[in-house]
Amino acid sequence: MDIFKEIYDHEQVVICNDPKTGLKAIIAIHNTTLGPATGGCRMYPYQTFEHALNDALRLSKGMTYKCAAADVDFGGGKTVIIGDPAKDKTPELFRALGQYIDSLNGRYYTGTDMGTTPEDFVHAMKETNCIVGIPEEYGGSGDSSVPTAQGVIYGIKATNEILYGTNQIGDKTYSIQGLGKVGYKVAETLLEEGASLYVTDINSEAIDAFLHRAKEIGNTHVKAVSGNDIYGVDADVFVPCALGGIINNETIDVLKVKAVVGSANNQLLEDHHGDILMNKQILYAPDYIVNAGGLIQVSDELYGPNKKRVMEKTKAIYNSLLEIYRYSEDENISTVESANQFCKQRIESRKHRNSFFSHQKRPKWEVRH
Ligand code: NAD
Secondary structure: OOHHHHOOOOOEEEEEEEOOOOEEEEEEEEEOOOOOEEOOEEEEOOOOHHHHHHHHHHHHHHHHHHHHHHOOOOEEEEEEEEOOOOOOOOHHHHHHHHHHHHHOOOOEEEOEOOOOOHHHHHHHOOOOOOEOOOOHHHOOOOOOHHHHHHHHHHHHHHHHHHHHOOOOOOOOEEEEEOOOHHHHHHHHHHHHOOOEEEEEOOOHHHHHHHHHHHHHHOOOOEEEOOHHHHHHOOOOEEEEOOOOOOEOHHHHHHOOOOEEOOOOOOOEOOOHHHHHHHHOOOEEOOHHHHOOHHHHHHHHHHHOOOHHHHHHHHOHHHHHHHHHHHHHHHHOOOHHHHHHHHHHHHHHHOOOOOOOOOOOOOOOOOOOO
């Protein structure tokens, strides 16, 4: 493979190989214009080095856009560990990773992603300050699904503002896929506001728990549906909070909703499905704009954990999304393209602020000026 062709868009790619602990990892730093790079660490038994590298490159680039959209002082990065999270984890492996991260001297901060947990990073923290999203008992900010769910609610409000001229959420019907950490909280808020819901989850216990909560709230306008039936229900807004790739040719054919707004990562199977949604006059809230609450929380840890401040910052999702929707309408482009342009402009407009190697290592909780 022509490695420089693969990484032409990235500032730095670090290959970590520590035979003593078995650590094999790739750290990709895409862009540090807005600040040191950040992005979680994924652990997965990649079949080949190329698969792992591609994932690190693709995900780190996505983080650059996500950070720009969320208006946090970070650029995009990502780590992938080649290994099986069920078998290959040891404290020593994560300490070794911590040493590699520390060697970057503050240019990159990481935390959990698929296959890793906050507890893994308690080990990495022994070697570096550049860890975010750690458990509350270790000075971190705790469960990130709270601001993520709040961000989805702001996303729904902005969407209703565009569709109906009012940001009220209680007089509509929503279809919710996934009642996990984020979906449950979103569904609960909608229910408390008086909305009607269709819900689904592959875990029947999650559905039972939610139906029980609906009774407690006193709003029984909730109908549980099974599996793929969620795509064709008669709702105003589809709220995907489970899997990626669920917006595809098959599901778009049956969707009756006027909008899609949810937390799930990579909702569009391919980018052009954003255009198909637009042609079908279904408003799509780009996932990485709407689900940025968790990122806002972990990046805010640099200033010391503060839930109130995180909730204030999460409100910005509402105005960002309105801006993206309006630009998409003015320019007759999909909301996905509009969001990408929004982020590129934000990065471009701040290029003067930071230079490539300007990020110096500093004490974790020190406020930057
Ligand atoms: P979670 O694992 O707590 O919940 C996911 C729920 O979806 C589970 O209840 C699961 O049973 C259900 N599910 C899985 N497959 C399903 C299917 N085919 N149909 C219906 N339900 C299904 O995860 P979460 O933290 O709530 O995250 C939800 C989504 O939001 C994920 O895509 C995640 O990547 C994304 N996200 C989460 C955060 C966060 O802070 N937690 C931040 C950004 C993005």
